Amino acid sequence: MPASRRVRSTTRRSRRDLVRLLQVDLLVNLTLRDLRSKYKRSALGWTWSVLNPLVAVVVYSAVFSVFLRIQPTTGDPSGIRSYAVFLLVTLLPWQFHVTSLTEATRSITANGPLITKIWFPRWVLPTSSVLARFLTLLVEMAVLLVLIAVIEGHYAFAWIPVVLVLMALQLLFTIGLALMVGAANVYFRDVQHFLGVALAPWMFLTPILYPLDMVPTDREFLGMGYRTLYQLNPMVSWAEAYRNALYDLRFPSIERWLAIVGATVVVLALGAALFRRLEPRMAEEV
Amino acid sequence: MDGSRPGRPAVSLDGLGKKFRLTHDRNWTLKATVLNGHRTRYEEFWALRDLTLDVDHGDTFGIIGGNGSGKSTLLKVLAGILRPDEGRASVDGRLSALLELGAGFHPELTGRENVYLNGAILGFTSRDIRRRFDDIVGFAELDRFIDEPVRNYSSGMYVRLGFSVAIHVEPEVLLVDEVLAVGDLSFQKRCLDRFARLKAEGRTIVVVSHDLDMVGWLCDRTAWIQNGALRAVGPSAEVIDRFATGAEGTVGDGGNGSDPTGGGLGLERLSSDDLVRSVGLVDPNGHPTATVGSGRPVRFRVRYDADAAGEPVTVALGLYRADGTHVASINSGAATRGVSHDRSTTAADHGDGAGIVEVDYDVPTLPVQPGTYELSVALHDATMRKVLERHTHLLRFEVEPTGVDPQNGLVALGGTWAAR
DSSP states (O other): OHHHHHHOOHHHHHHHHHHHHHHHHHHHHHHHHHHHHHTTTOSSTTHHHHHHHHHHHHHHIIIIIIISOOOOOOOTTTOOOOHHHHHHHHHHHHHHHHHHHHHHHHHTGGGHHHHTTOOOOTTHHHHHHHHHHHHHHHHHHHHHHHHIIIIIOOOOGGGHHHHHHHHHHHHHHHHHHHHHHHHHHHHOTHHHHHHHHHHHHHHHTSTTSSOGGGSOSSOEETTEEHHHHHTTSHHHHHHHHHHIIIIIOSOOOHHHHHHHHHHHHHHHHHHHHHHHHHSTTHHHHO | OTTOOTTSOSEEEEEEEEEEEEESSSOOOHHHHHHTTTOOOEEEEEEEEEEEEEEOTTOEEEEEOOTTSSHHHHHHHHTTSSOOSEEEEEEOSOEEEESSTTTTOOTTSBHHHHHHHHHHHTTOOHHHHHHHHHHHHHHHTOGGGTTSBGGGSOHHHHHHHHHHHHHTTOOSEEEEESOOSOSOHHHHHHHHHHHHHHHHTTOEEEEEOSOHHHHHHHOSEEEEEETTEEEEEEEHHHHHHHHHHTOOSOOOOOSSOOOTTOSOOSGGGOOTTSSEEEEEEEOTTSOEESEEETTSOEEEEEEEEHHHHOSOEEEEEEEEETTSOEEEEEEOGGGGTTTTTTHHHHHHHHTSSTTEEEEEEEESSOOBOSEEEEEEEEEEETTSSSEEEEEEEEEEEEEEOOSSSOOOSSBOOOOOOOOO
16 A cells, blocks of 8 residues: 555654553553453452363263263373363463454454544453453462362372463464454444354364374364364464463474474464455444 | 654654545345445445545644545544554554444443453553552542443543543543543543543543534634645644634644734735725614624625626624624625626715625624634635635624623523513
8 A cells, every 4th residue: 555655644753662662551541440440340250260260171071971971081291190280271362362362353353433433553442351350360370280180199299381482372262353353343343153153163173182193093174184274273372372381291292383483473464464454444444 | 752752753644645435336245246236336425535634743633624525534544443455543652442332342241341441442551550540430439339230330530431431541642533522511620631531641632523613712724625635734823713614724733823815904904906895794774883892783794806706705704702703604606696797786876996895794693702702704705616816804893782681601592581
């Protein structure tokens, strides 16, 4: 769009220097707004954020472990064999993924009055939605580490740096996706409905409730093995890597890391590019 | 004024244009887009077109115009909310826009939390806000309620807090959209005081308003925008005058309020080349007069050369107080439209020579306070699109006191007292 580049007002340029410094404050404030207002006027308040994964673990364990008798893998080399731990180490990052995207999708449309009245960099809206959920994830993961130590008597603490790197990469990956769905939803409200439909199958196509081994290798679809096709889903890499670090207690394979870093870079770049393209007319369309 | 550079205007518009898409089917969906092959039907509408304008540092600049003229769109483009489709708009220096007060407030958060949030949205760091926090709360007079959720605030408290945060950003360029009428009288007064202080500090203020008196009082220069195009720009009093009488043109840009139409007030300005030949007051008995009593009948009489005009004419009158306050504007509308076609009979009636038409505007009771008033006269074509001729402050006349009750203000209510 050469025309729009030519007419870009110097309002933005002269302010950009300042804004570069200030966005940290803006992000902090918007993230705090998100966290503070989330459980306002509810009797249980923050208990809800604990209750949600708790109920999920109980229900999924009952259905998949007890009824359907899905066997968790035995941790190698940790030797752990517990469906609840097996499930939680991937379920918590997945729930971060789901809530982040759901909230980021509406982050711009829900702030319509703000967007049409005040100029500020719009990307902070989906980003702060993700950041707010990320803080929740940090707390949940800390609790999980303690639980594993207490219940299973094994210490995953040495793997904290690896988990933190994984989480940081997942944060960037999710911000990339959040920028895409947040911006697209301004123009097509279908996005929020599409996301509601897509997230459930996406979860079942990620090794959260069952081990990756259960995906067959001996069948083909369109000339590609089921397992290969299955692994095109980037969330498979995160699930496996989290499980390696927290359940097996080993370093994820180099292929996993490459897939994770590659997906993060691509999605973040695409998200930023799409957002930049859709940003100028947001105030008109929102 | 750290961010501004000398020699550059504070606000500069260069051929600015902004168009909107009027989508006929607003609920377009992904499916529709895919099925229509990415062709959505919409009409383009230029809300602003070809605007070129400079506002100097330290100026207080007004923007006036009717509803839908593009004033607010212009402000949003300046604020960076809307992106121009043509030309350039630039603002030099730190900017704050008061488009809607408290737009960023979250109802569930306390006043304190919202001050930090809103400040951050307006570009403050948390440290900046902490430093000014007491001032912000003090100015809004909300010390007792600052830790209450803002959903419990009255609408007055809400906008007061919003105004207070925005004004404490200490902008070099402040954009204001019709937000001065907030809060009670004492708060309004402090708002205006604050504007005066910003003005004295040499900051640039751009005000969009329908309140012509306020624009005239506050602004050094004013632009009149109509249908997205610049109709006039210049010293406020003159632009407001033109807007009020519906005339067009660019006032000579003296900048210091000098009258470029050239001094003399009165009929001696009329020459035989002018369409307007005379304007005057006529008393109920049909005699020309120079004064009229407050609340008494009066007739404004305009005579013009319909022959020279060569087309149907609409006559517009503007009544002003001597201090420039706009009192009323009226135009003859359809009443004079047929006149030029059968002027032979009209002219013959008055026997004033070929082509001279006399138009009267009868006021049964002139509802203004005693004082000195001025009358502006303009002749338009029948559709009011084109100005044929205009004379500002053409006739000066006195309105004399008539009642025994002391009166003050703008209008004479003409009522009667009764006590039981």
